[in-house]
Amino acid sequence: MKAATVLPAxxxxxxxxxxxxxxxxxxxxxxxxxxxxxxxxxxxxxxFPEMMGAGAGLLDYDRDGDLDVLLGQGGPLGSAGPxxxxxxxxxxxxxxxxxxxxxxxxFRDVTAASGLGVTKDDxxxxxxxxxxxxxxxxxxxxxxxxxxxLLRNQGDGRFVPLAVGSxxxxxxxxxxxxxxxxxxxxxLDLFVGNYVQFDIASHRACRNSAGRxxxxxxxxxxxxxxxxxxxxxxGRLVEATREYGFNSVFGAALGVIAADLxxxxxxxxxxxxxxxxxxxxxxxxGKRFRNDALMAGVAVxxxxxxxxxxxxDLADYDGDGDEDFFVTHLTRETNTLYVNDGNGWxxxxTAASGLGxxxFPYTGFGVAWLDYDNxxxLDLFVANGRVTIDDTLRERGDPxxxxxxxxxFRNQAGHFQDVSSGDLTRPAVSRAAAxxxxxxxxxxxxxxxxNNGPAHVLINTVGQDNRWLGLDxxxxxxRAAIGARVRVRAGERELWRRVRRxxxxxxxxxxxxxxxxxxxNGAVDVEIHWASGxxxxxxxxxTGRYHAISASE
Numbered sequence: 001m002k003a004a005t006v007l008p009a010x011x012x013x014x015x016x017x018x019x020x021x022x023x024x025x026x027x028x029x030x031x032x033x034x035x036x037x038x039x040x041x042x043x044x045x046x047x048f049p050e051m052m053g054a055g056a057g058l059l060d061y062d063r064d065g066d067l068d069v070l071l072g073q074g075g076p077l078g079s080a081g082p083x084x085x086x087x088x089x090x091x092x093x094x095x096x097x098x099x100x101x102x103x104x105x106x107f108r109d110v111t112a113a114s115g116l117g118v119t120k121d122d123x124x125x126x127x128x129x130x131x132x133x134x135x136x137x138x139x140x141x142x143x144x145x146x147x148x149x150l151l152r153n154q155g156d157g158r159f160v161p162l163a164v165g166s167x168x169x170x171x172x173x174x175x176x177x178x179x180x181x182x183x184x185x186x187x188l189d190l191f192v193g194n195y196v197q198f199d200i201a202s203h204r205a206c207r208n209s210a211g212r213x214x215x216x217x218x219x220x221x222x223x224x225x226x227x228x229x230x231x232x233x234x235g236r237l238v239e240a241t242r243e244y245g246f247n248s249v250f251g252a253a254l255g256v257i258a259a260d261l262x263x264x265x266x267x268x269x270x271x272x273x274x275x276x277x278x279x280x281x282x283x284x285x286g287k288r289f290r291n292d293a294l295m296a297g298v299a300v301x302x303x304x305x306x307x308x309x310x311x312x313d314l315a316d317y318d319g320d321g322d323e324d325f326f327v328t329h330l331t332r333e334t335n336t337l338y339v340n341d342g343n344g345w346x347x348x349x350t351a352a353s354g355l356g357x358x359x360f361p362y363t364g365f366g367v368a369w370l371d372y373d374n375x376x377x378l379d380l381f382v383a384n385g386r387v388t389i390d391d392t393l394r395e396r397g398d399p400x401x402x403x404x405x406x407x408x409f410r411n412q413a414g415h416f417q418d419v420s421s422g423d424l425t426r427p428a429v430s431r432a433a434a435x436x437x438x439x440x441x442x443x444x445x446x447x448x449x450x451n452n453g454p455a456h457v458l459i460n461t462v463g464q465d466n467r468w469l470g471l472d473x474x475x476x477x478x479r480a481a482i483g484a485r486v487r488v489r490a491g492e493r494e495l496w497r498r499v500r501r502x503x504x505x506x507x508x509x510x511x512x513x514x515x516x517x518x519x520x521n522g523a524v525d526v527e528i529h530w531a532s533g534x535x536x537x538x539x540x541x542x543t544g545r546y547h548a549i550s551a552s553e
Contacts, residue, residue: 023421023422023423023424023425023461024372024373024408024419024421024422024424024460024461024462025372025408025422025423025424025445025446025458025459025460025461026422026423026458026459026461027423027426027456027457027458028457028458028459029454029455029456029457032105032106032107032457032459033095033106033107033108033109034069034071034095034107034447034455034457035109036071036093036095036449036454036455037453037454037455038053038054038071038072038073038074038449038450038451038452038453038454038455039073039074039075039452040053040054040074040077040451040452041074041075041076041077041123042077042400042452043076043077043078045078045203045205046205046206046213046214046215046216047077047078047200047203048196048198048203048215048216048218048220048221049077049123049125049145049173049198050074050077050452051215051387051402051429051451051452052125052175052195052387052431052451053072053074053123053124053125053126053145053175053431053432053449053451053506054071054072054073054074054124054125054126054431054432054449054451054506055070055071055072055124055125055126055127055142055143055432055449055506055507055508056069056070056071056072056127056366056432056433056434056447056448056449056455056506056507056508057069057070057071057127057128057129057140057434057507057508058070058434058435058436058438058447058508058509058510059129059138059140059508060138061094061096061114061137061138061153061157061159062096062157063136063137063155064097064100064101065099065100065440066097066098066099066100066438066440067097067436067437067438067510068094068095068096068097068107069094069095069097069107069434069438069447069457070092070093070094070095070127070140070508071092071093071095071447071449071455072092072124072125072126072127072142072432072449072506073090073091073092073093073119073122073124074123074124074452075121075122075123077123077200078200078203090111090120091111091116091117091119091120091121091122091124092111092116092119092122092124092127092142093109093111093116094109094110094111094114094116095107095108095109095110096108096109096110097438099438099439099440105438105439105459110157113157113158114157114158114159115151115158115159115160116151116159118149118151118159118161119142119149119151122142122144122146122149123144123145123146124142124143124144124145125143125144125145125173125174125175125195125506126142126143126174126175126176126177126432126505126506126507127140127141127142127143127432127506127507127508128140128141128143128176128177128178128179128190128501128502128508129141129179129501129508130179130188130190130479130482130501131153131188131477131478131479131480132150132152132162132179132187132188132190132231132235132237133152133234133235134186134187134234134477134478134479135153135155135477135478136155136477136478136479137153137154137155138153138479138480139151139152139153139159139235140153140159141177141179141190141192143170143174143175143176143177143192143506144173144174145173145198146171146173147169147170147171148169148170148174148177148192149161150162150235150237152235162235162237170192170194170227172194172195172197172224172225172227173194173195173196173197173198173224174192174193174194174195174227175193175194175195175253175254175505175506176193176253176254176255176256176502176505176506176507177190177191177192177193177256177502178190178191178256178257178258178269178501178502179482179501179502180258180267180269180482180483180502181231181267181482181483181531182230182244182266182267182283182286182289183230183266183286183287184265184266184286184531184532185231185286186475186477187231187232187233187234188231188479188482189228189229189230189231189237190228190229190231190237191226191227191228191229191246191256191258191269192226192227192228192229193226193253193254193255193256193271194223194224194225194226194227194250194253195218195223195224195252195253195254195274196218196221196222196223196224196252197221197222197223197224198221202221204216204220204221206220208388208389208391210391212389212391212394213389214388214389215387215388215389217275218252218274218275218308219275221252223250223251223252223253223273223276224250224252224253225241225246225247225250226241226246226250226253226271227239227241227246228240228241228244228246230243230244243288244287244288244289245281245288245289245290246281246289248290248291249279249291250273250279251271251273251274251275251276251277251278251279252273252274252275252276253271253272253273253274254272254273254274254309254310254311254505254506255270255271255272255309255310255311255312255327255328255503255504255505256269256270256271256272256312256502256503257269257270257312257313257314257500257502257503258270258483258500258502259314259323259483259498259500260283260483260485260531261280261323261340261344262282262344264283264285265531265532265533266283266284266285266286267283267483267531268280268281268282268283269281269283269289270298270312270314270325272309272310272311272312272327273306273309274308274309274310275306275307275308276306277293277294277299277300277306278293278298278299278300278306278309278327279291279293279299280292280293280296280298280299295345296344296345296346297338297345297346297347297348298325298338298346301336301348301350302347302348302350307327307329307330307333307336308329308330308333308363309327309328309329310327310328310329310330310363310364310365310505311327311328311364311365311366311367311382311383311433311503311504311505312325312326312327312328312367312503312504312505313325313326313367313368313369313503313504314326314369314498314503315369315378315497315498316378316495316496316497317337317369317377317378317380317411317414318339318414319377319414319494319495320342321342321494321496322340322341322342323340323496323498324337324338324339324340324346324349325337325338325340325346326338326367326369326380328359328363328364328365328366328367328382328505329359329363329364330363330387331360331361331362331363331386331388332360332361333360334350334355334356334357334359334360335350335355335356335359335364335367335382336348336350337349337350337353337355352415353414353415353416354409354415354416354417355380355409355416358407358409358416358418359382359407361404362382362384362404362405362407363384363385363386363387363404364382364383364384364407365383365384365385365430365431365432365433365505365506366381366382366383366430366431366432366433366434366448366504366505366506366507367380367381367382367383367433367503367504367505368380368381368433368435368444368503368504368509370435370444371444371463371514371515371516372408372410372443372444372460372462372463373410373462373463373465373466373516374442374443374463374464374465374466374467374468374514374516374517374518375466375516375518376466376490376493376495376515376516376517376518376520377411377412377413377516378411379408379409379410379411379416380408380409380411380416381406381407381408381409381433381435381446382406382407382408382409383406383430383431383432383433383448383505384404384405384406384407384430385402385403385404385428385429385430385431385450385451386401386402386403386404386429387402388402389401389402390402400429400451400452400453402429402451403427403428403429404427404428404429404430405420405424405425405426405427406420406424406425406426406428406430406448407420407424408420408421408424423456423458424458426456428448428450428453428456429450429451429452429453430448430450430451430456431448431449431450431451431505431506432448432449432504432505432506432507433446433447433448433449433504433505433507434446434447434448434504434507434508434509434510435447435504435507435509435510436509436510436512437470437510437512437514438457438459439459440546441463441464442463442464442468442470442514442544442545442546443460443462443463443464443468443514444460444463444510444514445457445458445459445460446458446460449506463514463516466516466517466518466519467516467517467518467519467520467521467543467544468514468515468516468517468543468544469488469490469514469515469517469524469526469541469543469544469545469547470512470513470514470515470545470546470547471486471512471513471515471526471546471547471549472512472513472546472547472548472549473486473499473511473512473513473528473549473550473551474548474549474550474551475530475531475532475550475551476550476551476552478550480499480501480511481499481511481530481531481551482499482500482501482511482531483498483499483500483531484498484499484528484529484530484531484551485497485498485499485528485529486498486499486513486515486526486527486528486529487526487527487529488515488517488524488525488526488527489524489525489526489527490517490520490522490524491520491522493517493518493520495515497513497515499511499513512546517543520543521543522543523539523540523541523542523543524540524541524543525537525538525539525540525541526538526539526541528549528551530551532551534551534552536549536551
């Protein structure tokens with residue numbers, strides 16, 4: 001095992017203390033230089049895809065030690081094109097974080113120099129990040145309405161499309177994707193969750209219960225089959241959907257997350273389907289997958305009903321050492337918490353947790369377990385936005401009557417309290433939400449791509465009230481150690497966390513771990529369970545900073 005190096009925490013935002021009254025998060029996109037407005041191309045015809053996108057990603061694309069921001073873009077839909085006066089659409093945008101270079105948090109649009117201009121004609125839905133060629137530089141996957149796009153990071157600030165032979169031209173409407181090494185051969189494979197079979201020619205005119213034009217349900221269209229690509233090495237991806245068994249069952253996929261749930265070190269895949277049963281793909285030693293969602297208790301809710309599953313996350317919210325599954329849903333369904341019994345079987349714990357009634361009026365998309373106040377308990381953030389038109393807002397002349405406030409739930413030893421306030425509750429049509437430490441100060445910030453509106457950058461102002469430990473874990477190739485599990489002992493307390501980029505909705509997250517320690521004031525012991533099976537121990541790590549640790553295997 002290589003020696004750990006210490007990355008010092010950088011300065012807090014200068015304005016954070018002054019704006020504490022605005023709530024635990026402050027919307028700061030404008031002053032930070034993230035000038036981006038999503039455009040969905042709506043023309044009044046209520047094309048189904050226009051209210052579903054787009055993606056957001058956090059990655060250190062230039063490997064300078066801070067997180068950059070990637071935002072997906074929409075575009076015109078159908079022959080009618082964009083509504084009159086619509087903006088010039090320029091494709092996905094990449095904003096470089098200048099924190100390390102300039103000593104303050106500010107972003108610069110580097111799209112033109114990055115080569116992302118190749119995505120200007122894409123209608124983006126989601127973003128995934130992973131190092132497919134093991135060169136240590138994070139690569140990009142854009143899931144689109146239409147052919148997807150895989151871009152290789154050259155390491156010089158530019159991205160280039162991988163060769164056509166890479167086999168990632170998925171023709172379906174894709175939303176969320178996950179880079180995951182399913183066979184433990186050291187190369188990241190790729191699972192793509194596809195939604196429904198839609199094109200402009202198949203568009204249907206739908207109406208609400210009052211007879212007014214509205215967006216269709218996904219049940220109006222046939223679901224699209226998901227796609228799996230195996231990595232043969234150095235980014236040479238080939239489709240292997242049938243070979244690995246993913247063709248046996250599928251639904252209208254929106255959320256995807258990977259994790260080893262049965263302890264055999266081969267990662268499983270959880271797929272959240274909109275209006276159809278979810279899938280839990282059990283990994284059979286890297287050779288094939290079987291769907292066990294119904295027996296595991298995550299296919300439907302406790303009433304046996306398939307819900308409008310959208311965003312997903314998986315983490316140990318109750319501190320018992322296993323990971324629990326959370327899924328966001330449609331207005332009047334409530335979001336659902338699936339509690340792990342420690343053996344990979346789940347039960348519906350929504351009502352007991354206090355998360356049911358508060359979510360009933362809202363439609364959730366991006367989501368994450370995050371310890372926003374660093375007290376050691378994983379809280380929950382949900383990005384909300386309707387998918388059917390609010391007639392009250394329509395009658396008021398609102399041009400985009402789908403907006404809802406977002407929500408933050410504080411974890412109080414396993415029971416949740418809605419603590420939404422300030423900029424978090426600013427109504428928007430929120431979709432992708434990406435989570436990470438933008439200012440390297442040891443707490444989690446949030447970037448949201450709002451449908452047909454300006455992006456939000458929510459800076460955390462309360463995480464510094466408690467102690468924290470940061471871990472930047474890398475495998476022997478220098479890429480993020482996806483799937484590694486960490487046990488942290490701080491006095492009498494034991495916490496488990498896992499390295500991942502996937503989850504949420506159509507988003508890619510910071511792979512670094514920020515572990516809240518509450519008021520604990522002392523060194524902590526860390527035990528890392530690497531995806532390879534190697535276990536390393538790191539006693540007496542100092543808090544209040546990031547530690548970079550690399551595996552030897």
